[in-house]
Each structure stands twice: as structure tokens, then as C-alpha cells.
Amino acid sequence: MLEKFKELKGQSGTHSPSIEVLKKELGCEIKIDACFLSNPYATDLFMDCLFGEKGSENGLRDLFEFYPPQNQDIAKTLSKSLNVSSKNLMIGNGAIELIQAILHRFVKGNISIPIPTFSSYYEFVPDGVQTYKFQLEASQNYRLNLKDYTRFIEENNIHNAVIINPNNPDGGYNTREDLVDFFEQNSHLDNIILDESFIHFAYESDELDLPSLETKLDLYPNVILIKSMAKDFGVAGIRVGYAVMQSNYVRQLLDTGYLWNSNGLAAYFFDLYSNESFKLKYDLVRKKYIMNTIMFINELSRLSGYEIIPTKANFILVRSRFGLTSEELMIELLTRYGIYVRDCSDKIGLEPGYVRIASRRFEDNVVIVDSLKKLQNEYLSV
Amino acid sequence: MLEKFKELKGQSGTHSPSIEVLKKELGCEIKIDACFLSNPYATDLFMDCLFGEKGSENGLRDLFEFYPPQNQDIAKTLSKSLNVSSKNLMIGNGAIELIQAILHRFVKGNISIPIPTFSSYYEFVPDGVQTYKFQLEASQNYRLNLKDYTRFIEENNIHNAVIINPNNPDGGYNTREDLVDFFEQNSHLDNIILDESFIHFAYESDELDLPSLETKLDLYPNVILIKSMAKDFGVAGIRVGYAVMQSNYVRQLLDTGYLWNSNGLAAYFFDLYSNESFKLKYDLVRKKYIMNTIMFINELSRLSGYEIIPTKANFILVRSRFGLTSEELMIELLTRYGIYVRDCSDKIGLEPGYVRIASRRFEDNVVIVDSLKKLQNEYLSV
Numbered sequence: 001m002l003e004k005f006k007e008l009k010g011q012s013g014t015h016s017p018s019i020e021v022l023k024k025e026l027g028c029e030i031k032i033d034a035c036f037l038s039n040p041y042a043t044d045l046f047m048d049c050l051f052g053e054k055g056s057e058n059g060l061r062d063l064f065e066f067y068p069p070q071n072q073d074i075a076k077t078l079s080k081s082l083n084v085s086s087k088n089l090m091i092g093n094g095a096i097e098l099i100q101a102i103l104h105r106f107v108k109g110n111i112s113i114p115i116p117t118f119s120s121y122y123e124f125v126p127d128g129v130q131t132y133k134f135q136l137e138a139s140q141n142y143r144l145n146l147k148d149y150t151r152f153i154e155e156n157n158i159h160n161a162v163i164i165n166p167n168n169p170d171g172g173y174n175t176r177e178d179l180v181d182f183f184e185q186n187s188h189l190d191n192i193i194l195d196e197s198f199i200h201f202a203y204e205s206d207e208l209d210l211p212s213l214e215t216k217l218d219l220y221p222n223v224i225l226i227k228s229m230a231k232d233f234g235v236a237g238i239r240v241g242y243a244v245m246q247s248n249y250v251r252q253l254l255d256t257g258y259l260w261n262s263n264g265l266a267a268y269f270f271d272l273y274s275n276e277s278f279k280l281k282y283d284l285v286r287k288k289y290i291m292n293t294i295m296f297i298n299e300l301s302r303l304s305g306y307e308i309i310p311t312k313a314n315f316i317l318v319r320s321r322f323g324l325t326s327e328e329l330m331i332e333l334l335t336r337y338g339i340y341v342r343d344c345s346d347k348i349g350l351e352p353g354y355v356r357i358a359s360r361r362f363e364d365n366v367v368i369v370d371s372l373k374k375l376q377n378e379y380l381s382v
Numbered sequence: 383m384l385e386k387f388k389e390l391k392g393q394s395g396t397h398s399p400s401i402e403v404l405k406k407e408l409g410c411e412i413k414i415d416a417c418f419l420s421n422p423y424a425t426d427l428f429m430d431c432l433f434g435e436k437g438s439e440n441g442l443r444d445l446f447e448f449y450p451p452q453n454q455d456i457a458k459t460l461s462k463s464l465n466v467s468s469k470n471l472m473i474g475n476g477a478i479e480l481i482q483a484i485l486h487r488f489v490k491g492n493i494s495i496p497i498p499t500f501s502s503y504y505e506f507v508p509d510g511v512q513t514y515k516f517q518l519e520a521s522q523n524y525r526l527n528l529k530d531y532t533r534f535i536e537e538n539n540i541h542n543a544v545i546i547n548p549n550n551p552d553g554g555y556n557t558r559e560d561l562v563d564f565f566e567q568n569s570h571l572d573n574i575i576l577d578e579s580f581i582h583f584a585y586e587s588d589e590l591d592l593p594s595l596e597t598k599l600d601l602y603p604n605v606i607l608i609k610s611m612a613k614d615f616g617v618a619g620i621r622v623g624y625a626v627m628q629s630n631y632v633r634q635l636l637d638t639g640y641l642w643n644s645n646g647l648a649a650y651f652f653d654l655y656s657n658e659s660f661k662l663k664y665d666l667v668r669k670k671y672i673m674n675t676i677m678f679i680n681e682l683s684r685l686s687g688y689e690i691i692p693t694k695a696n697f698i699l700v701r702s703r704f705g706l707t708s709e710e711l712m713i714e715l716l717t718r719y720g721i722y723v724r725d726c727s728d729k730i731g732l733e734p735g736y737v738r739i740a741s742r743r744f745e746d747n748v749v750i751v752d753s754l755k756k757l758q759n760e761y762l763s764v
Contacts, residue, residue, distance in 0.1 A: 015641075018449065036448065043447045050446075051439050057429055064432075064619045064647065065425045066418065067400065067612075093475045093621075093643060100639035124638045230449070237446045237646030239475075256506045257482035259397075261475060263645050264619030265446065 001026065002331055009346070014119035016342050022334075031338030034358045034368055036236075037168075037198075037315055041285035041361070043234030049272055050265075063264030071258050074270050075250075078242060081274045083215050087247040090254075091270070093261045095197055095228035095241030100124050101253055102224055102243065106191055111160040112153055114144050115349030118168045118195075122348075132156050138351050141309050142170040142317075146182045153186060161186065164195040166202050169344055169356045171311025173202050176211055183220040192223045197241075198313040200232030200286055201293065208287045214244050221246045229269075231314065232286065238265040289314070293359040299369045300357075305376025309354075317344065318372075319353040322379040326355050337371035383408065384713055391728070396501035398724050404716075413720030416740045416750055418618075419550075419580075419697055423667035423743070425616030431654055432647075445646030453640050456652050457632075460624060463656040465597050469629040472636075473652070475643045477579055477610035477623030482506050483635055484606055484625065488573055493542040494535055496526050497731030500550050500577075504730075514538050520733050523691050524552040524699075528564045535568060543568065546577040548584050551726055551738045553693025555584050558593050565602040574605045579623075582614035582668055583675065583696040590669045596626050603628045611651075613696065614668065620647040671696070675741035681751045682739075687758025691736075699726065700754075701735040704761040708737050719753035 008017040008025055017025075019033050054060050068074075071091050079086035092098035103111075103124045110130040113121050125131050134152050136142040144167065153161055163182075166173040174182075179194070186192060199212050217223050225244040230236035240262075262270070272278050293314050300308055300316060309317040318341075320329050330343040333355075342356040359365060390399040390407055399407075401415050436442050450456075453473050461468035474480035485493075485506045492512040495503050507513050516534050518524040526549065535543055545564075548555040556564075561576070568574060581594050599605050607626040612618035622644070644652070654660050675696050682690055682698060691699040700723075702711050712725040715737075724738040741747060 012452070013641075015452070018451065020451075038447070040447075043443065046446070047439055047443050057433050061425065061429050062619075064428070064617055065420070065422075066402075067618045068621075069400065069402075070394070070397070093479075093645075096642055097475075104638070120641065126638055235446055236449045237444075239450075239642070239645045256486070256508055259395075259502065260478055260621070263475075263621045263647070265645070265647065 001335065002327060005327070005331065009343070014123065014346055019340060022340065028334055029338050030334070030340045032360055032364045032367060033340050034360055034364070035340045035342045035356075037231045037358045038234040038236060039200075039232055039285065039289040039314065040234055041289050042232060042282065045281055045285050046233060046235055046269070046272070049278060050268070054268070063268055066264065067260060068262050068264045068267040070260060071254060071262070074262055074267055077270050077274045081279060084217075084244050085247075087250060088217070088244050090243045090245060090250050090258070091262055092241040092243060093263075093266075094230065094239040095195070095226050095243075096120055097261065098226050098241055098243045099195075101258070102191070102193060102226070102245075103129075105253065106224070106249060107160045108190065109159040110156070111162065112149075112156065112158045113162045114149065114164070114167065116142065116169055116344075116347040117162075117164055117349075119348070121162055121164075132158060133349065135349055136167075136170070136172070141172065142167070142350070143172040144174060146174060146178050150182060150185050153189070159190045160193065161189055161191075162193045162195070164197070166198045166311070166313040168198060168313065169315070169342070169347055169350065169354075170309050170317055171198075171313035171315060173312035175204060176213055176216075179213060180216070183223060187220065187222060189222055192220070193226060194223055195226045197226065197228035198231060199227075201290060201314040202312040203290060208290050217244055224249070233269070233282070235269060238269055239263065240266045240269055289359070292362050292365060295362075296359045296365040296369070299365075300372070303369070303372055303376060305380060306372065315356050315358045317350075317354045318357055319355075320376070320379075322376060324379070326353050329355050332375055333371060336375070337367070339368055339371055383717065384709055387709070387713065391725070396505065396728055401722060404722065410716055411720050412716070412722045414742055414746045414749060415722050416742055416746070417722045417724045417738075419613045419695075419740045420616040420618060421583075421614055421667065421671040421696065422616055423671050424614060424664065427663055427667050428615060428617055428651070428654070431660060432650070436650070445650055448646065449642060450644050450646045450649040452642060453636060453644070456644055456649055459652050459656045463661060466599075466626050467629075469632060470599070470626050472625045472627060472632050472640070473644055474623040474625060475645075475648075476612065476621040477577070477608050477625075478502055479643065480608050480623055480625045483640070484573070484575060484608070484627075485511075487635065488606070488631060489542045490572065491541040492538070493544065494531075494538065494540045495544045496531065496546070496549065498524065498551055498726075498729040499544075499546055499731075501730070503544055503546075514540060515731065517731055518549075518552070518554070523554065524549070524732070525554040526556060528556060528560050532564060532567050535571070541572045542575065543571055543573075544575045544577070546579070548580045548693070548695040550580060550695065551697070551724070551729055551732065551736075552691050552699055553580075553695035553697060555694035557586060558595055558598075561595060562598070565605060569602065569604060571604055574602070575608060576605055577608045579608065579610035579613060580695040581609075583672060584694040585672060590672050599626055606631070615651070615664070617651060620651055621645065622648045622651055671741070674744050674747060677744075678741045678747040678751070681747075682754070685751070685754055685758060687762060688754065697738050697740045699732075699736045700739055701737075702758070702761075704758060706761070708735050711737050714757055715753060718757070719749070721750055721753055
């Protein structure tokens, strides 16, 4: 089983095999996909809206048959809900299209990337650009120390810097205030790429207000903000993301491409997101999911058999104290309890032993905690 | 009305305003969208399959919630139905993503583009690449003469040549045999970009067999074939296209990008297309639509009030002989009969006066012919 899994993983590059592939190839029943980083309550809300409004075959047909609106038309729609000028908005076929576009078009010379992190950031760097990996410290729970990062940037004469906040796979978070300080000190850089794909799960007070910096970027023209909407809105299959950047960059991209890069459902989603009533409902499910996640992490932290890394995202790194490798822990959870977690043994810059576990629905999180507890008790009682 | 339309058109760049925008802004009822180039019978088939298999909210939810398969996984699926190795297949978020990728990554020096044609070909050419427009002759009904084109390529020391077959907006067609001759004579070019986005509507005998060259490209490594699936399969909103190219090019693109560029519905569509029973059903609706289009063009050619350009695509250029400009003809058809056609006054390289009319369902085509007849009779009887 372990060998077969390794083979499947090899075929998926630096990403985990999909649940469909696992079902087909390993024949194991997956009850909880805790590999998948999304808010399931937001998916419920999206499906309710879609089927409420476009529920018939004819309603959906329009979204599939006809050309969707062009990039700038969708940007105008999104502009209303973000309070960011459409001239600064670039719509992406998922955030990953924008990561690629920005790395290929605007990054020259060199780039610094804190590791461990989402692998596409270093995999998509084009030929001719040198990558400087900034190692996050295990002793600091992988939290990005912005002062150390600034020093690293100076010492290596870096032109372009990446920050993922909260970071994936560890969930390390920096406050808005600290980031603004970093922007001030690094205004000489060509580009600061700030990825806020997990920001909807972070918070700075018990109000759980959204701590995004997207409306503050007028003051920092070298900052490019990238935002996946797959995780927070639970719609990875419809490919939605955007970036906020200087208008000159948006124009350069649109002048020679990216004309019809959204599909019909994505266009529908952006329409929905510009609707006040949807936004209010979404904010409720966002906060509900954050509360669930906080409870989940709380329960996990009580399990003496595991180490965890503090997180402000919707996932958590977990390592056994009873001698299982990350792959063994993953296989045990999958085969005994039907829980699929992300084996992080391939994450460059991360110590061995960790799996990443996503927060799911309340009742699923209860099963995950119970299963981890059973597993630790079994191993520790031997 | 004409002024308002011009304003809307200005906002859409070199593409026509969408039917949604027209409805909202002009308040006119559009009964037949003959601007839209697709086979409606194929959309019927797709919707039947989708709702037959995934008809419930839960079935569709899976396509929207989870990450779709990666590019190369979809290529493996498509490979089976095309009989082309997946190593030579690049999946696109619509053909337009591939046009952009190829122009930006593989075209160096200069490029020749026959005009009139689909505007993205010259609009997406990156800085530093010189564009040579090859004017198609009105006196030859805009049909691309491949011998003249070869001479033009030689005379201008061209490195990259584009051929769209059948061409848009005129529907001019070159046979497989003539294209193979052209490939033989131009094997020294860096790239020959062959766009077959309308090939499913073309035919070379009464069998109506598909005259694509995609399985013949092993012999011509400098040929890149681009294929939109929006028109023939009637699914513009789900963004599906592919390119066949040397494996080295596919690798270069995938090494630094294009990882998850298909959405869940697109992945479902490619699965469907690899299914033999679907392919048989599709071939029936493809041939039915070609027959309809032949009948439609036949009827149009009998109308003495209009000039037409011979076509092998699913659309036809039409010009009034009674003094209307293309914009006036478009507005007359829209306001009197609710028929929306493409005013081609902005098409570079096309003589003035033409509108492009798409073939639709049989009964819609009857209405279009009748409306054109009424219009001509009214004008000619004055």
C-alpha cells in the first residue's frame, strides 16, 4: 500500500494524488478528505445560490454554451465587492495562472522565496531568474520573521520577494502592521508578491474581521497581491482567483492576452460575490468555519501523542511522537479510518514526519480527532 | 441605436458585444444569435449527457468543489480519442490560452498572418516580434492561396507562419493535400501555426468525414495545431481547447506553468469525449449541422439582394446589394427581426459592407433567410 501510494505520488509531481485517483488505484474508501483545503460550508452556500437561481437545465446551459464576459468586464464586477479599482484588478483562471503570469512577465534577475511553501512558487520561476530560498526556522515553528527576511533581502541584493500569508503548509501568520512595516522597508524592491490565498481563515481579534491588505496597496505600488478563491469559497473546480497590482502591469498583461480566461461558472461566481446579500451570508459561513477550526486545533493540541505547529490557516501540521513517519501516519489514517491527509515528506524545507490536516465540517473534525486519539492510544499502549 | 451600438462595440475591443450586454444596454429582444459560431445540436448533446450522468446537485457539486485533474492527466484522456500521443498534447483553457502561450514562448523574430482573420492572432504578438500581414484577395473571395503565401514567406524571410483553416471570418478552406504540400515546402520555418478551430464544419467528400490533419503531424515537427472546441461542441462557456505540438514544446510549457488550467466541467467534457458512444452521437450531430449549414448557404445564395463569400465553415459573409453599410444591415436585422449578426466593419483586411451570419438550428436558419428576403424586397421595391 505504501509502495503503491509512493508510485501515485510520483506521478502527481509535487502535489498530492487526487481522491479520485486514490479511490481508483488503491481501492480504499475515503470518508474524509482532510487533504483538501477548503471551507465546505462555503461550497454549500455556493451550490444553494447556483441551484436557487439557475436550478434548471436551461439556466445552467447559458453558462456553458455562451462565451463568458471578458477579463476587464469581470474585473469591473469584482471591483465593486473589493473596493479596489478595476484598473488594478487582474482576473485569473485560478490564482495559479496569475502566479505564472507574474513570475514570467514581471520578475527579472532574482527572487527570494521562504520555504517550506507552495511549490509552484519556485517551480514556475522562468529560466534566467535566480531563486534564493529563505529557510524558515523549525525552532520558530516556521513563522516568517520579517526582520530576518529583510536582512536576507539586503544581503543577497534581492529584487523580488515572495510572502505567503498565512503560509502553506504551516499556517504561519504575520500581522497587517508587521507587513506594512516590511513594505515600508522594502519599497526599493521591484516586486513584493504577497499571496493572501488563505487570508479568509486568519483573524487579528475576536471580531474575526478579514485581515486582508488589498485595499491598502495604493501606497505600495511594488506590492502584487495574489488571491486564490478556491479555498475560502470552496470552489476549486471552477477556477477563480485575482491579483491586485499596479495598473500598468494589468494593462501589459491584457494588451497581449488573458482575454477570455474565465469560464461561465466563474463569471457567475464573480457576479454572486458582488451581491451584498451573498456577501453577508458568506461572512457568516466564513466565521462559522474559523470557529470550527479553532475548536479543532484546540482538541488536537490536547493529544499528547502528537506535535503540532501553531497555525492561522484552515490546516495544521501534525507529527507523531510515537515513531511513525509521515507516510506511515498518512497510510494508517487512510486505511484504518478512511481519513486522507497530506503527507508532507516532499515539502522542501520542512523537517520530516509531518502530515498536513485540513479542517473540515464540525462532525468530520470530531472523527479526525477521535481517530488520532485511537491511533496514539494503540501505539502508546504497545 | 446605431450610435449606442458603436459605443458598446468600442468597449469590447475587436470582438462583438455579448448578447447579455446588448439586451441590457439596448433593451432589444434577440430571438436568434447568429453572431455566435457554434453547433447548437452539440450543446443539446452535451447537456443531455451532463444531466443524464451528473443530473443531481450532488453530481455537479463534485465538479465545482474539488480540484480538477492536472494538464497531463487530461492530455492522457484526450489522447485516446484523438489518436495523438499525450506527449504531443497541450490542454488549454480555451484555444485562446494556447494562441497566447505559443506566440509568447515559441515565436521569435517575425510572423506572417493572413488577413482578415481572428484578431487575437495579431493582437497577442509580443513586443520584439514583427508581424507581416498577408492580405487575402477580395477578388479570390479571400481564399488563402498557399503558393502565393509560400512566395510571400520566402520574399520576407519569414520564420513563423499562421494558417487558419477554415479561416474566420470568410470560411475559406484549403484541402489537406494542399496543406501537406505547403508543409513540405516550408519545413525550414521555425513554426507553422495551423488553427483548425472550425475544421469540424468542413468536409472534402459527401461522407462529411473530418478533414483534420492532427494525426499527420509526426512528419512535420514544425507544425503546431491549435483547436478550439467551443464552436464544434457548442460549449464556449466551459473553456476547452488543445494544441498538438512537438513534445519538447509541451514539456517547456508544463515545466513552468499550466498545471491546473482546466476547470471541473472541462475535465468532465474531456472524459466524455474519450467515450466511444459519445463520439458516435457527436458525429451524428456534427453531420446534421453541416447538412443544415449547406442548405442554409444554398438558400442565401438564391437571394439576389446580397453578395455572399463561399465558405466551408459554419458562418458566411453577406453584403447587401441595396446600399446598406454593414452596421445598418446589422441594426436592421436586429431591430426588425431580432436577429443578431456580426458587423465586420472592424475586421482588418476585409472590404466594407459585410456582416457575418452564423448557421443556427434549421428553423432559425429559415427565419434568417426569410428576414433577409423581406428586407431586400422592402428596399428594392422602394
